[in-house]
Amino acid sequence: MTGPTPAAVRRERILLEAVRQGLLDPERSLLAGFVDLDGVDATVASLHRAFPGSVPVLHAFAAKANSLVPVLAALERGGMGCEVATAGELARALAAGFPPERIVFDSPAKTRGELERALDLGVAVNADNFQELARIDRLLAGRRPVSRIGVRVNSQVGGGAIASMSTATSTSKFGVPLSDPGIRRQLLQAFRDHPWLTWIHTHAGSQGCPLDLMARGVALAVEFAEEVDAALGERRIVGIDIGGGLPVNFADDAIDPTFDGYVARLRAHAPALFERGYRVVTEFGRSVLAKNGFMAAYVEYTKSAGGRPIAVTHAGVQVAARTVFAPEAWPLRIEAHHGNGLAKRGRLVRQDVAGPACFSGDLLARDRALPLLEPGDLVVVPDSGAYYFSTPFHYNSLPEPAVHGVRTDGAGGVEFTLLRPAQDPWELPDQDGLTVREPVGVPSREAC
Incomplete structure (x- = not known):
């Protein structure tokens, strides 16, 4: 025994x-x-090590996984950013000491007031849909944004073992569905119309999602980024936010899968993520805490x-x-x-x-x-x-x-x-x- x-x-x-x-x-x-704050430090260090040093990466902790301000503050001291999905989480991230440029605001239901606050602060914003892009354009009123702004795309690669944790199904409520008829053309037009739109965001899901499915979703987002650049005849997309979602082993104390293992799948499915000079953002939560x-x-x-x-x-x-x-x-x-x-x-x-x-x-x-x-x-x-x-x-x-x-x-x-x-x-x-x-x-x- x-x-x-x-x-x-x-x-x-x-x-x-x-x-x-x-x-x-x-x-x-x-x-x-x-x-276990010592364990948190060790996990954050392993996350930093997993990604190649030649690629500029912001690891933004998903605040929903543990929004206690002292925990967020410990993560900030460890060099992480913070991904928030509500005004309450944004307030907690700011209280924890995250500078606005290391905060990413994701939500499918951002209000005008929330967007205005985020844009004024310089918080990164990932728009969920075409109506939100139009709202951001009206709020900017021709101004060059301080924030980096992206659009979330749904790669529609399918779901994992837990339906509620799968966000890249054909009918997911999140993001702009890349495979729906006419959507790619509409998205490309949005990039033509909005010069401030320079990032792509994607997230296939979390617990119950295989690493290969998650990495394929990232690969499709990178492919679309290259399609945008080709259509506009310029290097428009400067960064890819690949989301988080690394599953956790709840069966025993083993750490499986690992960040290293996921990066290996990203290299296999989406090598251009590391080779084309993109800035990268991650949004891991459960796997960190x-x-x-x-x-x-x-x-x-x-x-x-x-x-x-x-x-x-x-x-x-x-x-x-x-x-x-x-x-x-x-x-x-x-x-x-x-x-x-x-x-x-x-x-x-x-x-x-x-x-x-x-x-x-x-x-x-x-x-x-x-x-x-x-x-x-x-x-x-x-x-x-x-x-x-x-x-x-x-x-x-x-x-x-x-x-x-x-x-x-x-x-x-x-x-x-x-x-x-x-x-x-x-x-x-x-x-x-x-x-x-x-x-x-x-x-x-x-x-x-």
Whole structure:
């Protein structure tokens, strides 16, 4: 039998210290997320190394994967840019310290006000459709833009294993469909009409999409860039934004696929991307953060139904909405730990791991073989640094958990930094329509 992986040993080390410091506590801190900032640094470094040094590349982190401002700030310090898809994400990117020229604004529904703000700041803009191009032209009113401006094309190369994550199908809502009748001619005319249009953007999808499909989508975008240059008789297209979407392995701790592997497929399918002097932008998100984060939650109760044990925990749909609503597409691993943080060993028992929400489908895992969980144990959910605890779902008014950044040293020390404080469930947030200064049900100081 093989022993625990280095990543599992590291999680256990962090967990032990988190319990010791009271960041996890069965009465006061029932659930928490952890971001391994050392791991983030290493992943960002591997991304930079994967692309040839001769090509000017901006790696723009997809903010939707983890929009916590301290996390974005750490990525900015690591030399990354930021890809945003809403005004809220743009505000967070600016607050994290990203200079506007290292921010890319993608959205299929940009308002006039959002576009005006982005263009005034000098944020790069990828237009999604012909109407948006016309709107940008009116906003520029003949001015030369400070922003670099591109248009998103849908290569229509097909979908992957998860339909909702596939954005290059024949009927995708994103971008201008390259293969639809008359569209290429219309696109070429748009480039003739708008001299400020100098970039091509494409993105085939993410989780569930094979690397070859993604690389073929990039190849078609590069081919169209060459078609634009040929039609205009000049070098108009200066850069290609190839999107992100590198899938993540949720089955174990192995990093597969890798950025190196994806670049190899790009070289095979789209060599001109690296050979024609294009500037390149990437928009990786999940592949940067997922494996550099985990969450841990206490088991509150255990029971049995129909002969199957059930552990009721404090992690459920509020921090794992995709897994709860689409478990076949988004399975997560579960690790069983004692309440002090030590990993549980022993006989495996098939059991359900349930969350706290008030509906029967709130399950992190069904019929999963684990050491038998007991009240007071901890369940650890690896690979959840992107989209999970950083993007909570407020079902049942469940509170947002605290998120801690983690760094370690060679001597065994573990240092935590609070990235987001836990919500107090007894204090109603401002967005609920009123501000409560005292916890509900607690006498005021005046009454004491």
